[in-house]
Amino acid sequence: MAKDLAKALGDLQEDEAIAITQEKLDANEDAMAILAEAGKGMDTVGIRFSKGEYFIPDLVYSGEILRRINELVKPKLTAGTSQKKEGKVIIATVAGDIHDIGKDILVFMLDVAGFEVFDMGVDVPIQQIVDKVKETGATVLGLSGFLTLAYDAMKETIEALKAAGLRDKLKIMIGGGQITPDIVKYTGADTFGKTAIEGVDLAKKWLRK
Amino acid sequence: MAKEWNDMTPAEKRANLCDRWLNPPGAKFESPQAEKDYKGRVQRLLDAFNKKKPDRVPCFPMQGFFAAYYCGYTPYDVMYDYSKADEAFTRMVVETSPDAHSSILGAPPGPVYDLLDYKLYSWPGHGVPKNVSYQAREGEYMKASEYDSLIADPTNFFLTTWLPRIMGKAEALSSLTPFTNMTEMYGSFTAASFVPFGVPPVQEALKTFMKAGEEALKWIGFVAGYGAKMTAKGFPGFFGGGCKAPFDTVGDTLRGTKGMMFDMFRCPDKLVRACEQFVPIMIKMGVDGARQNGCPVVFLPLHKGADGFMNDQQFRKYYWPTLLAVMEGLIKEGCIPFPWAEGGYDSRLDVIKDSPDEIFWGFDKIDFHNAKKLVGNKHAIGGAIPISVLNVGTKDDVIAEVKKEIDIFGKDGGYIMMTSATMEETPGDNVKTMINTCKQFGVYK
Numbered sequence: 001m002a003k004d005l006a007k008a009l010g011d012l013q014e015d016e017a018i019a020i021t022q023e024k025l026d027a028n029e030d031a032m033a034i035l036a037e038a039g040k041g042m043d044t045v046g047i048r049f050s051k052g053e054y055f056i057p058d059l060v061y062s063g064e065i066l067r068r069i070n071e072l073v074k075p076k077l078t079a080g081t082s083q084k085k086e087g088k089v090i091i092a093t094v095a096g097d098i099h100d101i102g103k104d105i106l107v108f109m110l111d112v113a114g115f116e117v118f119d120m121g122v123d124v125p126i127q128q129i130v131d132k133v134k135e136t137g138a139t140v141l142g143l144s145g146f147l148t149l150a151y152d153a154m155k156e157t158i159e160a161l162k163a164a165g166l167r168d169k170l171k172i173m174i175g176g177g178q179i180t181p182d183i184v185k186y187t188g189a190d191t192f193g194k195t196a197i198e199g200v201d202l203a204k205k206w207l208r209k
Numbered sequence: 210m211a212k213e214w215n216d217m218t219p220a221e222k223r224a225n226l227c228d229r230w231l232n233p234p235g236a237k238f239e240s241p242q243a244e245k246d247y248k249g250r251v252q253r254l255l256d257a258f259n260k261k262k263p264d265r266v267p268c269f270p271m272q273g274f275f276a277a278y279y280c281g282y283t284p285y286d287v288m289y290d291y292s293k294a295d296e297a298f299t300r301m302v303v304e305t306s307p308d309a310h311s312s313i314l315g316a317p318p319g320p321v322y323d324l325l326d327y328k329l330y331s332w333p334g335h336g337v338p339k340n341v342s343y344q345a346r347e348g349e350y351m352k353a354s355e356y357d358s359l360i361a362d363p364t365n366f367f368l369t370t371w372l373p374r375i376m377g378k379a380e381a382l383s384s385l386t387p388f389t390n391m392t393e394m395y396g397s398f399t400a401a402s403f404v405p406f407g408v409p410p411v412q413e414a415l416k417t418f419m420k421a422g423e424e425a426l427k428w429i430g431f432v433a434g435y436g437a438k439m440t441a442k443g444f445p446g447f448f449g450g451g452c453k454a455p456f457d458t459v460g461d462t463l464r465g466t467k468g469m470m471f472d473m474f475r476c477p478d479k480l481v482r483a484c485e486q487f488v489p490i491m492i493k494m495g496v497d498g499a500r501q502n503g504c505p506v507v508f509l510p511l512h513k514g515a516d517g518f519m520n521d522q523q524f525r526k527y528y529w530p531t532l533l534a535v536m537e538g539l540i541k542e543g544c545i546p547f548p549w550a551e552g553g554y555d556s557r558l559d560v561i562k563d564s565p566d567e568i569f570w571g572f573d574k575i576d577f578h579n580a581k582k583l584v585g586n587k588h589a590i591g592g593a594i595p596i597s598v599l600n601v602g603t604k605d606d607v608i609a610e611v612k613k614e615i616d617i618f619g620k621d622g623g624y625i626m627m628t629s630a631t632m633e634e635t636p637g638d639n640v641k642t643m644i645n646t647c648k649q650f651g652v653y654k
């Protein structure tokens with residue numbers, strides 16, 4: 001029976017997925033092909049999440065399995081075989097807020113989906129975000145915040161981007177526990193995502209034209 | 210002679226706690242009006258808890274550092290100067306006039322955590338700016354391989370493994386032996402258990418604990434003084450005690466969100482067993498607070514069982530059984546469990562609707578009609594004025610929201626109006642509008 005890495009990962013069978021990866025490496029299979037198969041498994045995870053069959057623990061656990069697969073495959077990757085990226089996305093938890101769980105899931109899912117993600121971490125000062133947009137030329141920005149104090153930090157960040165003349169070229173999504181359409185309006189963002197998958201879908205919509 | 214606590218029935222325990230809340234022993238009211246206000250407010254809350262129609266819908270907005278912002282202070286100010294906390298929380302309650310206060314416990318004493326070199330949170334001036342709230346620093350403070358030690362003896366695990374990790378000044382406690390060793394006079398039993406107390410690092414740790422204790426004592430004086438003052442002014446405290454869902458204790462405090470999610474796949478039986486181990490511990494924590502403070506309400510902030518955080522099957526397996534057991538235990542001890550369902554809870558209504566009817570359910574993001582129909586037909590419920598509306602909405606937005614929730618949640622009683630999340634830098638005028646509108650339109654005819 002053929003060993004199906006995509007299925008094992010999609011079904012969150014950790015031990016099996018790791019064993020298959022190891023077997024493939026031992027049989028000298030192409031490292032990029034192994035990662036592509038893992039990518040198919042992650043597609044399954046994303047689809048099941050969108051359908052409401054998978055939840056946050058499943059996403060996080062799939063990320064852990066993928067991390068272990070990557071770790072095994074990495075030494076076999078030759079230079080110049082990095083995946084083609086879909087576009088640039090900057091993600092940051094805004095100033096004053098140090099929450100990262102939701103942000104990290106989004107960063108991970110964007111990365112898996114093939115985007116070049118600039119994860120700026122938590123409690124990111126406004127000016128650093130402005131500088132990053134200039135430096136990278138990214139056209140999609142995601143601002144995360146769990147606390148209500150993030151409302152103003154998001155608003156001020158977006159105002160600073162406007163003042164720097166960067167807002168028009170930029171699509172901005174916000175996200176976090178207390179984010180609603182009212183807050184989108186208040187902060188001047190374009191929209192918000194309730195889940196990491198919604199965030200990925202927004203990035204796809206904005207960047208894959 | 211009055212019955213001992215342990216000899217009372219659950220109903221007698223409940224009556225005891227409710228009576229002490231309604232008629233606090235030793236209370237000195239500022240005026241007959243203040244006494245009338247106090248009792249009126251407690252009765253209003255009790256009527257709501259008992260699914261009756263009070264004179265009107267009680268209103269109790271949930272507080273974070275709102276009082277500090279309201280008075281022009283930062284969270285740092287009120288965490289490091291207890292008299293400022295006292296002043297700010299007093300002024301805020303007197304000027305906004307809700308139906309209860311939530312003490313000054315929301316402003317934890319910064320110096321205590323400085324002394325301990327506390328690592329579980331960042332707080333104003335210590336990892337986050339002085340003008341924002343304290344925030345959890347999640348981590349794997351317990352390794353997956355340590356479940357067996359935790360399950361075997363949670364207290365010893367906390368003392369010798371967990372505290373040394375989350376408090377820099379408690380590191381030396383890792384050399385302590387279990388106190389349960391001290392069962393015999395034979396040398397290796399009791400005397401040997403004292404050996405660690407003789408070594409300088411442990412002695413230093415204990416000296417730090419004593420200093421932290423002195424600081425905590427100073428702080429609790431302000432807490433007690435505040436409570437007595439608010440009673441005198443006619444405002445009851447809302448909370449008797451607090452504890453947590455066992456799953457959240459493991460997830461928030463010990464394993465971290467990620468670690469706990471991995472455990473659901475990698476070592477589910479141990480995760481369940483650890484949660485079970487915390488059931489009596491959490492019941493005791495909640496009951497002790499309620500008895501000490503003479504108020505039956507025990508707060509349980511719910512975190513990791515929200516919509517999306519797990520599927521229905523996982524909720525029923527990992528989250529719900531031990532939370533239910535804690536709440537049943539609290540009810541047997543005369544308490545009113547107040548689980549506060551932070552985040553969305555629509556997908557959980559089918560499970561929680563069958564919980565004992567003594568429970569007061571608080572909601573954040575919820576389908577109002579469904580929550581009232583499924584849960585509110587049996588339970589008292591609280592919530593859910595969106596914090597987003599209060600923070601950025603206009604006066605009219607707030608009025609419309611309050612009226613809407615009175616109509617839906619308030620119908621036939623059993624409802625306490627609350628905010629969907631704790632208030633921080635919420636505009637004071639919007640808070641006053643919320644409370645005043647509730648008072649005006651929440652009257653039961």
